[in-house]
Amino acid sequence: MLQNRPDNMERITTSEQAKAYIDEQIALMREQIGDKKVLLALSGGVDSSVVAALLIKAVGQQLVCVHVNHGLLRKGEPEQVINVFGKELGANLVYVDATDRFLDKLAGVTDPEQKRKIIGGEFIEVFAEEARKLDGIDFLAQGTIWPDILESEAGIKAHHNAGGLPEDMKFELVEPVRMLFKDEVRVVGKELGLPDNMVFRQPFPGPGLGVRCPGAITRDRLEAVRESDAILREEFEKNGLAGKVWQYFTVVPDFKSTGVKNGKRTFDWPCIIRAINTTDVMEVTVEHLSDELIDHLVNRIISEVPGINRVLFDYTPKPPATVEYE
Numbered sequence: 502m503l504q505n506r507p508d509n510m511e512r513i514t515t516s517e518q519a520k521a522y523i524d525e526q527i528a529l530m531r532e533q534i535g536d537k538k539v540l541l542a543l544s545g546g547v548d549s550s551v552v553a554a555l556l557i558k559a560v561g562q563q564l565v566c567v568h569v570n571h572g573l574l575r576k577g578e579p580e581q582v583i584n585v586f587g588k589e590l591g592a593n594l595v596y597v598d599a600t601d602r603f604l605d606k607l608a609g610v611t612d613p614e615q616k617r618k619i620i621g622g623e624f625i626e627v628f629a630e631e632a633r634k635l636d637g638i639d640f641l642a643q644g645t646i647w648p649d650i651l652e653s654e655a656g657i658k659a660h661h662n663a664g665g666l667p668e669d670m671k672f673e674l675v676e677p678v679r680m681l682f683k684d685e686v687r688v689v690g691k692e693l694g695l696p697d698n699m700v701f702r703q704p705f706p707g708p709g710l711g712v713r714c715p716g717a718i719t720r721d722r723l724e725a726v727r728e729s730d731a732i733l734r735e736e737f738e739k740n741g742l743a744g745k746v747w748q749y750f751t752v753v754p755d756f757k758s759t760g761v762k763n764g765k766r767t768f769d770w771p772c773i774i775r776a777i778n779t780t781d782v783m784e785v786t787v788e789h790l791s792d793e794l795i796d797h798l799v800n801r802i803i804s805e806v807p808g809i810n811r812v813l814f815d816y817t818p819k820p821p822a823t824v825e826y827e
């Protein structure tokens with residue numbers, strides 16, 4: 502049975518509280534799962550990573566993690582999942598590189614909603630295919646957190662975690678972080694020894710870099726988004742902004758402008774930098790960067806990222822602009 506957060510539950514802020522929560526959940530999961538097998542879609546995000554680490558402690562090899570690389574992940578993300586979970590924690594990890602499958606389906610699709618639908622639908626299909634290949638799975642673990650439950654009860658958003666799998670695939674759910682708020686999941690993740698850049702990572706949308714490559718996704722423009730995002734993240738890390746700014750990323754829109762490089766005319770894309778702060782994501786303010794950092798970013802991006810000849814900074818708060826471009 503899935504437990505709700507008790508009204509009198511103390512907010513987990515300390516290592517001791519996290520330890521107690523971990524021990525309690527391990528005991529509960531062992532009781533629930535017994536000697537059966539559990540399946541988990543491991544994205545590498547905070548919630549699914551903490552669920553994986555808890556389950557590895559509780560039932561070890563009875564957990565099967567499936568990491569679907571849809572080709573829209575940030576630079577280094579699939580590698581980190583393989584290193585941390587496959588190698589360091591010794592998890593039973595199935596890695597599926599479905600990049601071609603996703604990008605082929607997305608080719609020529611310009612409508613943002615359609616793109617999201619394709620990415621979400623294909624994700625479930627790939628995951629279900631992998632699940633069918635495995636024998637004797639009784640449980641499905643999910644990184645549902647307490648705000649997901651509150652929001653679905655309030656009718657704000659459908660509880661996306663639970664739905665989606667085909668009708669004939671029925672699993673009993675295991676949701677060990679269901680009672681936690683996001684900040685508590687991070688404290689628990691830290692206590693479990695997960696790397697800081699996993700535990701304290703900025704929000705990243707399910708459709709990934711796909712929504713930062715507005716319009717029809719092409720492999721070259723996607724690569725420009727991925728490389729410029731990696732440079733931005735590296736510079737934020739170096740300049741002490743990584744844990745401080747809520748969300749920061751780059752967008753490479755689907756239009757070109759003229760430029761000049763080594764005395765020759767270029768016709769390339771711009772790269773837009775977005776850096777924002779918020780508490781609830783309903784309203785956001787813009788993080789203003791120093792002139793030096795902006796100059797340095799412009800320099801690195803235009804010289805290191807093929808296809809970019811111009812760098813722009815987005816000064817627009819939300820409202821009126823949303824955080825993402827699609």
Ligand code: XMP
Nearest residue numbers: 704705706707708748782819823824825826
């Ligand atoms: P917007 O663009 O709506 O974004 O102002 C608000 C926050 O939500 C994230 N976001 C998403 N997260 N799936 C997700 O899991 C999505 O489809 C999605 N779209 C936006 C966005 O990154 C920001 O933090």
